[in-house]
Amino acid sequence: MRKGIVKVSAVMGLLLLAGQFVSCDKKAPVKTNEVIADNIENTETTTVKEEIFxxxxxxxxxxxxxxxxxxxxxxxxxxxxxxxxxxxxxxxxxxxxxxxxxxxxxxxxxxxxxxxxxxxxxxxxxxxxxxxxxxxxxxxxxxxxxxxxxxxxxxxxxxxxxxxxxxxxxxxxxxxxxxxxxxxxxxxxxxxxxxxxxxxxxEFSSHYLAKPYYVFFPYSQSPGKVDLSKEIARKYPEEKDIDWYDALNNVKERYVGDPYTNRFSIPVKWEFDYTNSDDEMPKLKSPEAIMDWIEQDEKLSQAMKKYNIPLEKFRWRSTVKGNKLIIKGKVTVLCVLKPLIKPYGDLQHVExxxxxxxxxxxx
CATH class of the missing domain: 3.40.50 (Rossmann fold)
Structure with a gap:
């Protein structure tokens, strides 16, 4: 009988001890939450946006x-x-x-x-x-x-x-x-x-933008506006709104959006000194001979490719001064400008x- 009582007492003791552990486990999360809340409260900062002048x-x-x-x-x-x-x-x-x-x-x-x-x-x-x-x-x-x-x-x-x-x-x-x-x-x-x-x-806007189109001819050797208008039309077949002949004859915008033409030239000049050279100075008596000589020289050919303008569009000349060979080329550029205008509403330039x-x- 006493053994039974001892056993019951032992079991009750174990249950009480287990209850204490369970109680401790229930309190632990609450305690942790309090600490986290305190940390959040203490680490709050105020962000001030700096104004830039x-x-x-x-x-x-x-x-x-x-x-x-x-x-x-x-x-x-x-x-x-x-x-x-x-x-x-x-x-x-x-x-x-x-x-x-x-x-x-x-x-x-x-x-x-x-x-x-x-x-x-x-x-x-x-x-x-x-x-x-x-x-x-x-x-x-x-x-x-x-x-x-x-x-x-x-x-x-x-x-x-x-x-x-x-x-x-x-x-x-x-x-x-x-x-x-x-x-x-x-x-x-x-x-x-x-x-x-x-x-x-x-005349119609103090500042606007215009799209450029280019055509070239040898300096002071214009083939005429009719031929140039045909050439530039072939070069830009996607542009249907420009009357190229009129544009090449216009020097300013006559009304809002009216295409017109600016003109400028691009010079090229090289000097070659044959004083201490084993090479013989070439005799370049014609523009065709100069162009052939440029095409055969890799450096000169590469230099001209950067212009992306055909050699025959330049007027070529060569002169000799002592042991120096001087080659000059010059091309005239006609730049047709088409002002950008708004596609709707009153006829106005694009801002x-x-x-x-x-x-x-x-x-």
Whole structure:
């Protein structure tokens, strides 16, 4: 009988002990939850958004007009009317960078506008260094690599826009990339340019964009507007809205959207010194002989391929001075400009909106 009582007592003891462990297990989660709640309460922080201040847009007028053009003058007037800060007499990237460093006032540069001529064959009218080479991918990359181009110390952020107002610069992908590398400061800015031609001082709009079309002929040897209109029509068969003959005879926009033509020339010049050469100086007596000689020389042939203009479109001449052979070529470029107009509503130019990726390329 006593054994039975002992057994019952032992079982009751075990049950009580197990009950204590169960009770402890029930309390543990509650205790942990309290600690987590305390940690959350203690680690709460208040985020304060820092306000960024940008200074008024600054515009660099980087050239002087010829007697036949008013590109820079009209652009200057346009930006003055917008009450932007206009900087004259900055004709090189070096001068632009020096100005930006010197005039930084503690507020970040928001918009940096650069008005500069450009064509797809010769690069920009803007110099790389003062009295140095014009800005091309090669000249600018060299200046960056050698450290001869000043670096931007302060004022450039990821919100900075460097906007080039030029002719079809947005299509020059390599130059756009190099320009972006040049403008990198503490942060990387946005470099913006249009694949269209920037036009200032129009009769119907003070600033608009136009699509360019090109046709070529040897300098001072025009075949005539009829033949040129047929040639450019064959070159751009997808363009059905332009009367090419009329456009080649127009020098300005007669009404909103009216195509018209600009003219410029591209020169090529090489000098070869045969003073200490074992090679005999060639006798190039005709343009055909010069073109044959260029095609047979790998370096000259590659150089001309970059222009993407047929050799026969250049007027070629060669002269000899002592032991030097001088070869010159020159081509006339007729650029038909078709202003971009709104496809609906009143006849108006499309607004040059730099946020519109159909109008501007961004790097």
């Amino acid at each position: 940008y200074r008024k847009p600054v515009v660099f007028i980087t050239g002087i007009d010829s007697s036949e053009k008013n590109f820079y003058k009209s652009a200057r007037s346009y930006f003055i009317d917008k009450q932007f800060e206009v900087v004259d007499h900055a004709y090189s990237m070096q001068e632009i960078f020096n100005w930006l460093n010197k005039n930084y006032d503690g507020n970040l540069y928001g918009e940096i506008h650069i008005v500069a001529s450009h064509n797809p064959w010769e690069g920009m009218g803007l110099e790389t260094l003062v009295k140095g080479d014009k800005v091309t991918t090669e000249s600018l990359r060299k200046a960056i690599t050698l450290g001869t181009l000043p670096s931007l110390k302060e004022g450039i952020s990821k919100g900075t826009k460097v906007i080039f107002h030029s002719e079809a610069l947005g299509d020059n992908v390599e130059l756009m990339k190099t320009l972006k590398d040049a403008f990198v400061g503490d942060e990387v800015p946005n470099v913006i340019a249009s694949p269209y031609v920037a036009v200032f001082g129009g 040059p909106d730099t946020e519109n990726l159909r109008l501007y390329a961004m790097k």
